[in-house]
Amino acid sequence: MIDKEFIQIIGNFGFPVAITIYLLIRFENRIESLRNSIDNLTKIIGDLEKK
Numbered sequence: 001m002i003d004k005e006f007i008q009i010i011g012n013f014g015f016p017v018a019i020t021i022y023l024l025i026r027f028e029n030r031i032e033s034l035r036n037s038i039d040n041l042t043k044i045i046g047d048l049e050k051k
Helices: 004-013 015-050
Strands: none
Touching: 004 015
């Protein structure tokens, strides 16, 4: 998305909006990764409690 689309967003909406969109996309990936880690830890804790 950093190509023409990103430059076009900057031209149309301005730099702050473009940076906000870029950061939201990046953080979405990190949040998804953290969610998966939390789910895995929840399963591991549940298995440990059963023992």
